[in-house]
Amino acid sequence: MLRGLVMVVVFASGLVVHALARLIERPLAGARRPVSGRVVQAVCRAVLAVLGLRLRVHGQPMPGAGALVANHGSWLDILALHAVTPVTFVSKAEVAGWPGIGVLARVTGTLFIRRDRREARAQATLFAARLEAGQRLLFFPEGTSSDGLQVLPFKPALFEALLAPALRARLCLQPVSLSYHAPDGADRRFYGWWGDMGFGPHALQVLAQRPQGQVTLRFHPPLAVADQTDRKALAATAEAAVRAGICRADT
Known part of the structure; x- marks a missing residue:
């Protein structure tokens, strides 16, 4: 399959360039990723172009460091979000070991954590270090992926870390609808990847499709974390914004 071979070449080339960029960046910029982040963005844009999946964007990613949350409907989310703006994904630890998707997550610099409210303090320290380095953190509060047509309830546990005193006063959270x-x-759920669906078979199905469809990203106005009373309120406000964006996309 020619398209698949081209994508493999793009990924492989991107891995080499990314590794070289980090080799140079690390001693000069530490955790900052002024070059490697753009490399990942360019590779993801190229992969979507080769795939033929159209990318449409509404709104603007907020400038500078901060946190973003989005609904999670497909493994393609990683490519689509990276193609628009450099981000650092925050994911549950077990994803690192998943075939296919785990490799994709590690290569793009994903931050793996345990989703446990008891670890909120340690997570806040980790998040603060990444934010100080100018990174934008992005996580999927649903805790799992859906069929791509719905938004599952946001789990508030991870929001606890964003409310830590070291972050709360200066942090903005931007909801994103995919x-x-x-x-x-x-099938309307063609791009959805959920439940016990295997990554390989679904990826091959998407690769073989001609013509492709479209993914739409809607960036909502950022929320001041300090304006929210607690983690449940912050999760609910972000979820409402994401749901509203999905409804607008369906009309």
Whole structure:
């Protein structure tokens, strides 16, 4: 499959360039990623272009460091979000060991953590260090992926770390809605990846599709974390914004 071979070449080339960039960046910039982040962005844009999946964006990613939250409907989310803006994904630790998707997550610099409220203090320290380095953190509060047509309830546990005194007063949180539009004649859930679906078979199905559909990203106005009373309120406010964006995409 020519398209698949081209994507492998793009990924492999990107890995080499990314590794070289980090080799130079690390002693000069530490945790900052002024070059490697842009390399990941360029590779993800190239992969989407080779795949033929159209990318549409509404709104603007907030400038500077901060946190973003989005609904999670597909492994393609990682490519789509990285293609628009350099981010550092925050993911549950077990994802690192998943076949295929785990490799993709590690290569793009994902931060793996345990989703446990009891570790909120340690996570806040870790998040603060990344934010000080100018990184934008992005996590999927649903805790799992869906069929791409719905937004699952946001789990508030991870929001606890964002309310830590070291972060709360200066941190903004930007909700992002991802909507997939299936190719003409295909199941509306075509791009959805959920439940016990295998990564390999689904990726091959997407690769073989011609023509492709579209993914739409809607960046909402950032929320001042200091304005929220607690983690549940912050999670609910972010979830409402993401849901509203999905509804607008369906109309």
